Amino acid sequence: MNPLDFQYLADMLKARSGLILTGDKGYLVESRLLPIARKRGLSTLDGLVGALRRKDELLIREVVEAMTTNESFFFRDNTPFDTFKAYVLPRLLQSRADSKRIRIWSAAASTGQEPYSLAMLLSEQKAQLAGWRIEIMGTDISSEVLLRARAGLYTQFEVQRGLPIQLLVKYFKKEGDQWRIAPEIRSMVQFREYNLLDGFGSLGRCDVIYCRNVLIYFDQPTKANVLDRLADAMPDDGMLFLGAAETVLGLSNRFRPVKDRRGLYEVAPVSR
Structure with missing residues (x-):
C-alpha cells in the first residue's frame, strides 16, 4: 500500500473508532483487509482504499470492524x-x-x-x-x-x-x-x-x-x-x-x- 493510502486508512480508522494504526502494522492491514478487498473484486489494498475514498459507508463499516481487535474469553485475567x-x-x-x-x-x-x-x-x-x-x-x-x-x-x-x-x-x-x-x-x-x-x-x-x-x-x-x-x-x-x-x-x-x-x-x- 502506498504511503498516502496508508495514511488515509489510518486517519479514517482514528476518526471512526479511535484506533491508532502505526506504520509497523502493515502485516495486520494485509491479513485483515485483503479478504475484504477480494470479496469486493479488488486485487489490491490501494483499490480498497480508493473505494473507501468514495465514502462507501458499508465498506467503511466492514473495514472498521475488521481492524478492531475482538479478543475475549471467559473470566479473562480472573x-x-x-x-x-x-x-x-x-x-x-x-x-x-x-x-x-x-x-x-x-x-x-x-x-x-x-x-x-x-x-x-x-x-x-x-x-x-x-x-x-x-x-x-x-x-x-x-x-x-x-x-x-x-x-x-x-x-x-x-x-x-x-x-x-x-x-x-x-x-x-x-x-x-x-x-x-x-x-x-x-x-x-x-x-x-x-x-x-x-x-x-x-x-x-x-x-x-x-x-x-x-x-x-x-x-x-x-x-x-x-x-x-x-x-x-x-x-x-x-x-x-x-x-x-x-x-x-x-x-x-x-x-x-x-x-x-x-x-x-x-x-x-x-x-x-
Whole structure:
C-alpha cells in the first residue's frame, strides 16, 4: 500500500473508532483487509482504499470492524472478577440497599464473554441478591461480534479458555460441537452497538464499568476524553475496571486507583 493510502486508512480508522494504526502494522492491514478487498473484486489494498475514498459507508463499516481487535474469553485475567465479588459487590449491596438496583456496563464486550462472566458470577450470588434488580449492558462497535454475543453460542475452544468446568456444566448446554449459554444467563445481559467515541448520555448512569484493554488502542487525547466521559456516566461512588496495561495516571483526574486493588479505580471527588 502506498504511503498516502496508508495514511488515509489510518486517519479514517482514528476518526471512526479511535484506533491508532502505526506504520509497523502493515502485516495486520494485509491479513485483515485483503479478504475484504477480494470479496469486493479488488486485487489490491490501494483499490480498497480508493473505494473507501468514495465514502462507501458499508465498506467503511466492514473495514472498521475488521481492524478492531475482538479478543475475549471467559473470566479473562480472573482478578477483575475476584475483585468484583470480594470488594465491589459488598460495597454495592450496602450503598444500594434502598434502591436495590445495580447497573454494570461492559464496554467493548466483543462476543460476550465478559458480561456473561459477570452474569454467571452474580447468578451464583442470587441468595444475596433476592429482590434486587441487576442490569448488565454489553456494548461494542462491531455488529458482527454482537450477533455472536446475543446468540450465546461458543466453540469448545472458547469455553475452555477461562471458564471453570462447574460453570460450564451448570450454565451451558451442548449443541453439536458447540455450547449454548443458558437462557437465564443470556437474559441478564442486554447488548447494543455503541462507539466509545460517541456520547454516553443515552446509556444512563452505571455503577460499575468494565472498560478493559480498549484504551491501549487510543492516543493520549482520546484516552483522556473517554475517561472523562466515563466519569460523567457514573455516580460519585462509581467503580471503573481497566486492563492490566492501562492506567488513568497522567490522563484524567476524574478517577483514582483503589489501594491494593489492581486495575480498579473509583470516581475521584470533584475539587471545588
